[in-house]
Amino acid sequence: AVSEASATTRPASTAPPAARSSSRRLTFTRFPLLRKGSRELTRATSGHFRGSSISAAAPPSRADSPFFSTGAPKASRTSFARGRTEPPASDLSSAREPSAPASVRSGSGEEPGNTSGPASLPQAAHAGKMHQTSSRLLRMTDDERPYTRDFTDLFATLMVSLPLTPHRVRFRMIDYTFTSDEAITNLGSLKFSQSNRMPDPKDSSRVVTTTTTTFSMAKEMARSVCQKFLEAKFIESVEGKTDFTNKSSVWQLTPKGIHILERFCTRNGIQSAHVKAVIESNRNPHLLVILERNTENDKLHHDEQTVEILFRRFIGTTANEIQSDSDSIHEFSKCDVGVKLVKHRPTSSRQYEYTFNGRNAAQWLMDCTTMVDPRESIEIGSLFLQLKLIAPVDARIPEHTFQPVKQVQYYVTPHGERIAGWSLEEVPSSAEAIAAKSRDGMARDSNSNRTNVIIRNPSWRLLYREFLKETMCEENLSFYLEVQEFHRQYRVAISDKGDNKVExxxxxxxxAYGLYNAFLAPGSPNELNIDHSLRTQLATRMTRAVGDDAAMLQSLNEVATLFDKAQNSIFKLMSSDSVPKFVKHPKYAPQLRGLDAAAASS
Structure with a gap:
């Protein structure tokens, strides 16, 4: 991993108080992509605001770029805010950059701007700041793909940086599109910035916290990453192209890609007009199965309950008997129905009633869930087979290995029909029995235990996330889980005895600054409902200068303690408010069998 650290200070008599920033950048080896995030604080005299901006700088020249000589990632530059309501001119670059902030909870209203020239670091800004940076390799999975969170963040950042204007294809104009050249050029250097201005609890002046994340890569790597976006079903060609070799090829976001972009914008408070137009278009499904992943290895959870929940979404509450043999890429654009099924009349030699082909099954899984690799659809299809939810029509087809091809037919087994809820008379327990069990459970366990069990169990957590999204408070669970991941990183950091401990x-x-800006800072896009005194403590800590390495460790310890308090506060809120409603909801209660027993024994 490449690393760098620098610190400079401006004399107090001639400059505002030193700003604090810590930054990170990440690269992954197969796609040497550089990602660097910086956090900074600046004194200002204006009122509270929140702003977000994304820009794409001109890629480095061939002479200057180590991509062309050694293949190593090139460090991108960090911008500096000075309490202004828009980025300085030197931070603007060759692509669209939303920059107008707004003091609203959902984020900033942003207008695109076009300038030219690469982003540069003003010398005066550098001299007047204490600046810390850190770098590490972007995490890769065992099967050589980037972790899903980083991959989707990169995709969404790219989409916001693109103008997404109409392009002419075969004598007609298609809205919200971009060319191969635009995408590859912008991937050369992407910068995403968030700003929050808040009152300093101990000062009448204002403090700005800015989070900046920068991605950069060589041209060939950018082309490879775009190909991965295509394979993940985030984008699609409007001309039937299958690669990015032609610079003028025209692409558009898939319904899945639009929903991924919507989630990113919601989390980061982006309200750029051109992005809102895409999100509000009729191509947005507003529905995607958000699959839970193991935070250690990014693999999908394979427990039986999770697979059965996914199968219910896959097969639908009722059979999708659309009579079509279309190969359209928009076959499952809405994701509110299951995979396309063909109905048969059962006979003595053919007991099944509904069949589907492997291609349609794999396509539904890729289009309507957060899978990012086609291999994951094969993996889940194989689990459907192993759990006897489906079976191959042809006995010669392997019974445990799913084949995602049109020529292979599968049928829904009687067990699969029961799991899907088609055979209501055979469902293991009635709604009345479940309700009675829930009432009994209420007397012998607390909602806190239920909440603990739900968070630990990936299948119930998946359902709970869906419920929270419907009730407009998904940010509570997202924050809780992200703090868990932060504490994992924190434990690794303080126990590190090697040379990279400071890094x-x-x-x-x-x-930590990224978490704070997303969930806890005043005006943040997902501002949480926490106690005022705790919010004040957080603001005091997050706006305090960080000096040498020892002070940085002490600061991290204090931040971890405060995050733990905030996490406990949100846990209590979920336990007292959303979890009791969730376990009684008629849509979810039948799928929570065993929850009270697990809570009682936890």
Whole structure:
């Protein structure tokens, strides 16, 4: 991993108080993509605001770029805010950059701007700041793909940086599109910035916290990453192209890609007009199965309950008997119905009633869930087979290995029909029995135990997330889980005895500022409902200068303690408010069998 650290200070008599920043950048080896995030604080005299901006700088020249000589990632530059309501001119670059902030909870209203020239670091800004940076390799999975969170963040950042204007294809104009050249050029250097201005609890002046994340890569790597976006079903060609070799090829977001973009914008408070137009278009499904992943290895959870929940979404509450043999890429654009099924009349030699082909099954799984690799659809299809939810029509087809091809037919087994809820008379327990069980459970366990069990169980957590999204408070669970991941990083950082301990601490502190800006800062896009005194403590700590390495470790310890308090506060809120409603909801209660027993024994 490449790393760098620098610190400079402006004399107090001639400059505003030193700003604090910590930053991180990440690269992954197969796609040497550089990602660097910076956090900074600046004194200002204006009122509270929140702003977000994304820009794409001109890629480095061939002479200057180590991509062309060694293949190593090139460090991108960090911008500096000075309490202004828009980025300085030197931070603007060759692509669209939303920059107008607004003091609203959902984020800033942003207008695109076009300038030219690469982003540069003003010398005066550098001299007047204490600046810390940290770098590490972007995490890769065992099967050589980037972790899903980083991959989707990169995709969404790219989409916001693109103008997404109409392009002419075969004598007609298609809205919200971009070319191969635009995407590859912008991937050369992307910068995403968030700003929050808040009152300093101990000062009448104002403090600005800015989070900046920068991605950069070589041109060939950018082309490879775009190909991965295509394979993940985030984008699609409007001309039937299958690769990015032609610079003028025209692409558009898939319904899945639009929903991924919507989630990113919601989390980060982006309200750029051109992005809102895409999100509000009729191509947005507003529905995607958000699959839970193991935070250690990014693999999908394979427990039986989770697979059965996914199967219910896959097969639908009622059979989708659309009579079509279309190969359209928009076959499952709405994701509110199951996979396309063909109905048969059962006979003595053919007991099944509904069949589907492997291609349609794999396509539904990729289009309507957060899978990012086609291999994951094969993996889940194989689990459907192993759990006897489906079976191959042809006995010669392997019974445990799913084949995602049109020529292979599968049928829904009687067990699969029961799991899907088609055979209501055979469902293991009635709604009345479940309700009675829930009432009994209420007397012998607390909602806190239920909440603990739900968070630990990936299948119930998946359902709970869906419920929270419907009730407009998904940010509570998202924050709780992200703090869990932060604490994992924190434990690694403080236990590190090697030469990279300081670097690891910087990286963890940078992640803390990202969490703070997203969930806890006043005016943040997902501002949580926490106690006023705790909010004040957080603001005091997050706006305090960080000096040497020892002070940085102490700061990290204090931040971890405060995050733990905030996490406990949100846990209590979920336990007292959303969890009791969730376990009684008629849509979810039948799928929570065993929850009270697990809570009672926890």
């Amino acid at each position: 690891t601490i910087r990286e963890t502190l940078a992640a």
